[in-house]
Amino acid sequence: MSKLTGALIAGTALLLSTQGFADDSSAALGAGGVVLTQAADIRMAKEDLYVSPKQVRIRFEFVNDSAKDIDTVVAFPLPDLDTSEYTESPLGTVMPDPVNFVGFAVVADGRRIVPQVEQRAFYEGRDVTAIVQSAGVPLNLTSPKFGDAMDHLSPRQRKILEGAGLSDSESGEAEHPHWLVRTKFWWQQKFSAGKTVVLEHSYQPVTGQSFFTSYDLAGDPKQQSYWTTNYCLDAAAHSAIAARIGGKVASEEAGGMMQAFTTDYILMSGNNWKGPIGHFHLTLDKLKPDNILSLCWDGALKKTGATTFEATRDNFAPKSDIRLLVLENAPKQ
Numbered sequence: 001m002s003k004l005t006g007a008l009i010a011g012t013a014l015l016l017s018t019q020g021f022a023d024d025s026s027a028a029l030g031a032g033g034v035v036l037t038q039a040a041d042i043r044m045a046k047e048d049l050y051v052s053p054k055q056v057r058i059r060f061e062f063v064n065d066s067a068k069d070i071d072t073v074v075a076f077p078l079p080d081l082d083t084s085e086y087t088e089s090p091l092g093t094v095m096p097d098p099v100n101f102v103g104f105a106v107v108a109d110g111r112r113i114v115p116q117v118e119q120r121a122f123y124e125g126r127d128v129t130a131i132v133q134s135a136g137v138p139l140n141l142t143s144p145k146f147g148d149a150m151d152h153l154s155p156r157q158r159k160i161l162e163g164a165g166l167s168d169s170e171s172g173e174a175e176h177p178h179w180l181v182r183t184k185f186w187w188q189q190k191f192s193a194g195k196t197v198v199l200e201h202s203y204q205p206v207t208g209q210s211f212f213t214s215y216d217l218a219g220d221p222k223q224q225s226y227w228t229t230n231y232c233l234d235a236a237a238h239s240a241i242a243a244r245i246g247g248k249v250a251s252e253e254a255g256g257m258m259q260a261f262t263t264d265y266i267l268m269s270g271n272n273w274k275g276p277i278g279h280f281h282l283t284l285d286k287l288k289p290d291n292i293l294s295l296c297w298d299g300a301l302k303k304t305g306a307t308t309f310e311a312t313r314d315n316f317a318p319k320s321d322i323r324l325l326v327l328e329n330a331p332k333q
Contacts, residue, residue, distance in 0.1 A: 035075045041066035042191055043274040052285035053261040053326050057202045064191040065274065074199070075186040076115070078102060079206055083141045083177040087150070091142070092208040092262075098143035102203040104185055109198050115185040122180045123166055132179060135160040140181045150175050205263045212260040212327055214245050231262075231325040232296040240292055244329060258292075258327045265322040280316040284309045284324065292327040296320070 046061040064070055078101070081091070094101040099119050106113045120129045121139050132139055135157045137149045153161070153175050161167035167175045191197050216227065217238060227233040244258060286293040289306040298320070301309045 035077065039072070039273045041070065041274060042072075043278070045196065045278040046281075047277050047279075048281045048283075049265070049267075050283045050285065051205075051263060051265050051322060051324060052287055053207045053263045053324070054204065054287065055202060056205050056263075056265060058200065060199045062191060062197045062199065062273070064193055064195060064197075067193050069193050070191040072189060072191070073186050074189045075184055076104060076106070076201065078104070078183040078185070081141060081181040081183075083179055083181065086141055087147075087177060092206040093204065094142050094206060095204060096144070098138060098140040098146075099183065100185075101140070101142045101183075102206065104201065104203040106185070106187070106199065106201040108187075108189060108200075113187050115187040117183065117185050119181065119183040122182055123164070123178055128164060128166060128179055131160065131164045131166060135166075137161070137177075139179075140183075141177070150177060205265070208262040210260045210262075211257045211330065212241070213257040217241055217245065227325070230296075230323055231294045233294050233325070237292065237294050241327065244292075244327075257330045259330050261326045261328065263324040263326070265324070267318040267321045276315045276317040277313075278315065280313045282311045282313075282322075286326050288328065290329065294325045294327075295323055297322075 041064060043063045043065055044060060045063045046059075048059040050057040095103045097103070099117055104115075106115060119139055120127055121132045122128060129139065135153075137153075137157070138146045140146065150167075151174055158167070158169075158175060161175070161177070166179050167177050169175050189197065189199075216224070218224075241258065245256060283304075284293065284295070284301070286307050286309075291307070293309070297311065299311055299313060301311050304310045
């Protein structure tokens with residue numbers, strides 16, 4: 001497994017707003033590409049993927065190898081949101097729209113598509129959308145009305161949710177939800193026989209953010225193992241980070257920490273088309289020249305700009321997803 005690590009140094013300007021950094025960390029959620037319902041005769045000739053902590057862009061070229069036109073549903077599933085987990089711990093960057101909370105947009109052969117969208121609530125495998133709605137509570141915890149609605153439930157609303165096992169107040173004074181939010185965009189797409197269809201989509205990833213301290217660097221072995229296992233943070237990266245954080249005195253002056261941004265891309269999310277990806281091109285962007293970027297990647301990565309690194313593969317059958325770590329200097333105290 002090749003490593004892209006601390007030699008790729010790069011910024012003092014914030015990648016994201018510092019608002020919300022009162023919390024120790026927020027979670028990253030992985031999304032990926034499109035999923036084809038009927039794909040036995042549809043081949044992915046090319047994929048051009050761009051990943052940064054702020055944006056994901058993908059351009060696909062699909063070819064219908066059959067002698068017949070294929071009309072099929074193309075779907076883009078958003079990351080599942082567990083209301084039980086993320087009312088207790090912060091979630092990474094999301095857009096204000098509680099349905100399209102990643103700002104998903106899609107274009108087919110140069111034409112903007114307005115996809116259908118379906119957002120539903122699930123609990124223990126059953127669809128509980130109607131129950132949550134009957135209680136007058138937003139399905140999605142990213143809604144600006146969600147917290148207030150849960151904090152001011154009427155006795156009738158509590159009875160509806162608790163009766164279905166969808167909430168409880170045992171964890172504290174506030175009512176605690178238990179359902180999973182599942183959102184999917186979809187549209188009908190025609191793949192003409194022997195023709196190429198170009199699909200392009202973009203979205204803002206749910207990037208997690210936390211502080212990376214000297215304790216992560218040289219303290220708890222479990223923390224060191226986490227960064228090494230998930231992001232291939234090796235000795236070269238450790239040296240680069242140590243130079244930023246510095247010794248005890250320097251650490252105190254600089255706050256003794258860096259900001260860590262984690263972005264996941266589920267490269268294997270679709271993978272249901274005919275054969276491998278014919279030509280795959282990856283661009284990674286750490287956004288600021290002074291940022292440090294690290295990830296595990298099976299293959300060569302070439303520095304192509306002040307903030308970008310690229311890889312190209314032919315007949316590519318991905319065996320793992322992308323987990324990107326970008327470290328940035330913390331603002332001075």
